[in-house]
Amino acid sequence: MLDELELHLSTTTNRLGRPYQQGTIRAYMTGARTLDRWMTRAGVEHDFTSCDAATLNQFFRHHYETHDVPKSQDGKGGYTGGTSTLQRNCRVLFAWLEEEYEVPNPWRDKKLHRYASPPQGKPKTLSSEFVTDCLRVTGNGNPRVRDFETTRDHAIIRVLTEGLRAEELLNLRVQDLDLHGHTLVVVPLKGDRNSTDGRTIPLQPKTVRALQRYLRAREGHNLSQGPWLWLGTRNRNRLRYSGLYRLTKRIAELAGYDPTEVSPHSYCHTWADDLLSNGVSGENVMAVRGWKSAAMLKRYAHDQASQRAVTAVHQLGDRY
Template identity: 55%
Template structure:
């Protein structure tokens, strides 16, 4: 009598596990660099920034976009090396080529956004870090570029094309967009606006608490923003029509149209420029509302210290930069209010 074959006591897998990433048999240098980029993005999403908070996806996108720009340039140059083979001289050539197309501001941004990548390479592969080399050519931020303040006519026209806050307007997008534009006039950053949640609001007192950048929400964190009466009304109307959305039970204040989830930065940018086009204007950037709010507060006679508190600045450098655009106009108005002095 033959012995029966013994069975395994382990649970049999019904599916074949797939590898985390397909590895080409004979990868090109472009594929090798793509693998580096994939590992770097994974590292960022699993790491905290210098403030001890997870990197936001927007930051991950900016950092990896800079690496992709470097990868494209290396491909155009026919370079066979992967990223670990880059030295200071080669990186200087990349930055100069980037400067020719993107000028000072763009080059400063990509240079800053590449720094964490070379720190990661240094730690993972024990490579020399060009950013530690004094021969690396630095590109400072552009000097003398003043923020652009939006005209009162433009803001008024944007509010008009979104229903002007009329109580009979029931269009989902118009009510939402009108409320968003009103909140932007309070001086919040785009990122702060998009991370507002239902529990961020105290409409009875006309206040909102914005989450600090990097999306931290520890108890007591976040500064308090006073809301104008018309902003309170606009947000209240939005909360009523928001109940029609299939994701209205979620925590995020701003929801996408056609029952999409929370509003994203790209959605906000597209909305503002669509509304600007409807009002007959060129494109606008969300951050320009923050410049404008700073000028509004200073023009109303608010002290610099109070403006810094509301805007969330600890250093007066930002106040001076934001206030620069309309400084002459405010000075003239202040002088005229004095009338005849003698």
Template identity: 55%
Template structure:
């Protein structure tokens, strides 16, 4: 059933008339597999209209049963809590719509008894400190032109590009023809998420040091055995393009090199994730006086609610700084 569902997603368009990205297909089928594991474990009880009988498959899931499933996930102690449950509930919606169409199964999402898990509004993005970013840049060579090791040159350039506000997937999808270093630009970068028209893209202006770091990386990249590939970011030891897991591990390894956390300790090895750089970029631009409209353009947003959420973390700090900059008013 899940195999058929994945095939359906790959053969369909989303609500914006664009094919589902493979990452979305994976997320949607992963949500259904999570439900499958819960059903297999037999963790339902008589609250379901199945009167205490263990569910046999997805088509026996009604709203009371899903309420038990989502609550079990919420209380699961996996560090996801309500935010993760909200995402799981959202990602299962297309699956039950498909079940309704293919198996004539009453869609529990149309049942008023289904308990909804909202995205927690009080969770604010974590902005990285200037010191932390400088330390990461320093342990990757500090921009020293005498540093020629491929891995350090690459990692330094990646960190620099992350500070320009690209999403991790956008960074990893960069091709050589996206780089316009003589103009100090990357683009057009096609936004990947939510309510953005096909063919739409944005241009990202680069800091001068980012241009220099990319120029040095491209020289180092010429000796890579996959140099003919169109992708910008190559793996180490001759491997092909960098993956998200590789990017995540690299950042946390470099954080450990800089004295933040211990990669061998499960409790402290996840110090930073790539998306925190995007939060930090928004704060940097707003702190520098860039207008909210221009920040939205650079970030690739159409909905100002995203700007408000990203800006929330350091809003007090920016406000205090702006007022103090005025000096004596009377």
């Protein structure tokens, strides 16, 4: 059934009539495989078609208690498993079973317990010192630093400061760069994706120079003729999220910081604060970022809102 589900997801379209992205397929399959492992451990002898609301309630409760319980004073537990996300991903499995095997869908049963997402904390904005130190330990744009990994890592940190999501950065192709125009183009990850969609990202001059030096270092890579911009070290294939995640942690540690305090997405919050602090309007921030809702701007801008307000008032000087 797992093989059938994966084949179904890879050959059908989402509600917008477009193929599922590989990351989405992996998420749905992870949900199904997690349920499969729990059924084996719990001694459920039948297949997925036997799962009713009561069985799923046991499964989700077990997952919540072993993954999502809030941290206690001894530091155990914590919101790490995402039972709400798991529940959403498993829903796809049972919608498919209803259609393909004509079995009742437990999601239509009012007895199925629903789990809400854990409360989101404030986005953590990185300090300017942190970003500066990370750029420093990756060569700080020194043209004499020419080894592939350092040059690549510096360019990646630079591009992260331009507000790209991790997947947007990883999906960049060489042809997406317009260094003479000081811009690059990212393809939307969700919703209105098609072959002509794209969002133009303005680049800082130092980012342009970092990318230019990386392209020069990239020419010596075995896969330099391929389309993907970011390539692995030791002539390995394109960079993936796990590699980017480790990269940001490693650089933070080299710069003398706690690596648990940073992830690729941390730079997105910092970018929003940088622009707003320097007078860029919320409308323009939303346009560059591709946000359609002001709620996202409010969330990303929340962390340093008080400090920006204090700075803005101080800049007025004496008002009377």
